[in-house]
Amino acid sequence: MSKRRNIEIMDTTLRDGEQTSGVSFSATEKLTIAKLLLEELHVDRIEIASTRVSEGEYNAVKSITSWAKEAGFIDKIEVLSFVDKGLSIEWMIKTGAKVQNLLTKGSLNHLTHQLKKTPEQHFKAISENISLALENGIETNVYLEDWSNGMRNSPDYVFEFIDFLAGQPIKRLLLPDTLGVLTPTESYDFVYSIKQRYPKIHVDFHAHNDYDLGVANVLEAVRAGADGLHLTVNGMGERAGNAPLASVVAVINDFVPEVKIGVKEKSLYKVSKLVETFSGFRIPENKPVLGDNVFTQTAGIHADGDNKKNLYFNDLLPERFGRKRQYALGKTSGKANIQKNLQQLGLYLSDEDIAKVTKRIIELGDKKEVVTKEDLPYIISDVLDSNTVEQKVIVESYVLTHSKGLRPSTTVSLRIDGELIEENAQGDGQFDAFMSTLKKIYTEKGMELPKLTDYAVRIPPGSNSDALCETVITWKLGDKSFKTRGLDSDQTVSAIVATQKMLNII
Template identity: 60%
Template sequence: MKITIMDTTLRDGEQTSGVSFSEAEKLNIARLLLEELKVDRIEIASARVSEGEYKAAKKILDWSHQHAYQDRVEILGFVDGKTSLEWIQKAGGKVINLLCKGSLKHCTQQLRKQPEEHLADIREVVKYAEEMGIGVNVYLEDWSNGMRDSQEYVFQMIRGLQAEKIGRFMLPDTLGILNHDETYEYCKKMKDGFPDLKFDFHAHNDYDLATANVYSAIKAGISGIHTTLNGLGERAGNVPLSSVIGIVKDHFHHELSINEQKLYAVSKIVESFSGVRIPANKPLIGEFVFTQTSGIHADGDNKDNLYYNDLMPERFGRKREYALGKMSGKANIKKNLEELGIELDAEEMKKVTSRVIELGDKKEMVTQDDLPYIISDVLKNDTIEQKIKIKNYALQVAEGLRSVATLSIEIDGKSYEETASGDGQYDAFMNALWKIYDSLEKPYPKLTDYAVSIPPGGRTDALVETVITWKIGYREFKTRGLDSDQTVAAIKATIKMLNMIED
């Protein structure tokens, strides 16, 4: 069976509190979804919401027409005669996802109409859409409550619309109330009762059951699933595309059009655009989900990959890592040293392992890039020389003016000085630093992520940890700095990075 994905990151996902994508961001996400990830359909907007929503929708639709994607781009519309249809047509849309009422309560209490009246209004919109050359799918809003409390109403709606020109009937668990048993029962009733119709299932995650409910919907025979990237969505969000991939491919072995290799990269871009961080333990796309922490697991991986499963990181453009900390054993450290091309004898390995465990007990973060420094410290040698040192720097900030930094740095014993402005003190510092590097024609990495951790409690003198992610060539690595001043912590992390790439 082929499972089709309709991704609604740009419509339902943007209903996440605090998330609002710009026109350019929306266009880029649409392109990434259709061209990189290869999803089957995308829902990009709600009709009549705002002028900004219209402009963004038109931009995406103009692009979709140029690339023959127009039938795969959908817009949520309302049972309002021609009003939503005209909004969609003016934007260049070819598909409306018509929001109808899927429970008797919504029909009689929100619309103040009887089912026959609502059906007549829906048929009118479907007729107008056909005249305008716009395809129609139908959302049965609050369908899950409808199946719990008013099943005859739901069946009345389907019977009343099954002869109309409707592509798909979409079954949303609007309030995220269902469990997996109910989902299977209700979806099976839809499939058994109306075997010739196409159904989609739309899961919300209020009880943390969205992924389980998608599993049950597919088991019941539903062939269309709605997702969002990173699980964005109102309240607890929608089912994440990443979770659906694993279910469809590894549990059902159904066909899916998604390009798994692009999943992580696209998810990180949406993380940046939305400002909503991906939890580190989020399946497939979280930072730590392909990281083995226990030493016994690393040992097992060395002995015929005993702790591997079907979710191989390479499928998703990632690689397996081995954490360093108090749970580390020699196997973890050996795996990391192999990545760095470093070999230690048994006694040296014992000393380094002891130090890593000691640091982990103190809750200090240890990364693969810290290992050369730990080795240098533990074995009392000079394998890592501090070739780059900050001699002095001055940072200036003033209301209404760009920040200014003056930097004096020593490289291989020779001093260099530059001054630069920037959007903030750290940006000014980096601009001065890169001016020096540019003058020396020295390569330097790109900053790809910047995270600040401040302990709770409101103390202004508390230590701040700044963790910066850098990318040089195809390699990505992190450095951290610790100080009571955030900018100083960032500068410490930067100097550590400079010595790493110098070494």
């Protein structure tokens, strides 16, 4: 078996990723993320800033380089720099950074219309910058900005430029699809042509995701011989973002066996969630590898298949990324989904009780409520509790009104032993008005209602949804006290459910 080829992963979340609209990391956040990327995720290099941006950026770079020197990572810390007559080099010397990623023009269009220089003038200025960096102990990698359009529209210029760079003391050639315009075929062809012509030059590929082709383009660049990749956590970056780190790592590990990368898959989710918190840039629920829903089976048939030889599993096992498979609870849930969630909670029910619980979950799903695993014990308690008492009293219907300047009122239609009684009353709140209506009905029938002594409302601890609200009411009848519970997505309705249970108990 041939030796696997190593590919460097350069994470640019702290530089290119921070160009996401509305995102700005503090110096402390940058240092925390830098440590996680290198120590926890094991990426090979990180690009942390651009030179001469702000005092805050200056301080952030100083704190990261200070830590990196102590930790032995200083050669893995990179900064975007500019051809600016030594100003960027001076800035880097002061911050302690030792690797510059020099931004140059990779297309004749950019060179002519933005810099208004000839190739010879541009190359001369670049040569002077590289020499100055070398004199000050700074390594140089070179970005060819707009390289993808350069290969499409001015390939002779691109090859002339790389011919020049091949004679310079640079470490890496960085090839960005700056505007995210490449197709997978072009990504392969362009990288392959450069690696064939310059086999000894280390080539990095930098993809953007404007057409949602970032991961596909990276895969083709790797197949074409790219030596390194530029990625960001959660796919952060300008416009549609950069190629996402987690997706690329999974794709390479599963589909390019001849290539080896050092990123630790199990830490991807942990780092992703921290970056999400610091940046405020939310991960879509259906984001591959990282999204909340990507390891969640919703359809009951899928859960059933998982019980029978894992029929719906693929190589993207959640455990690889420090996650667990979940089984959604909703209107498409079947018995198998319920059983999977019960297993995770260590609960066991009879088939008859599972059928009752499933029916209740489907009812909630039809109301577009999201039910979580944490809600399940409450649903079980409510459903099984409801079946312990014969239903002689049923609240058939009710109208609750609450208007500014008017007392809340309720009209209730109550069935007692088959007799339908309708009444209305006012109260200090909707539930108080409901209780006043019941009191009116029971007084007319010569019956006494218990006294309400405590009223507690809660949602299931750990639940991330607003699907369920549990109301626990304590009643006192004579010298005896008892509690009833109601469960619903609406607080007042859950209290009414608890009250109907009380009416049947008495």
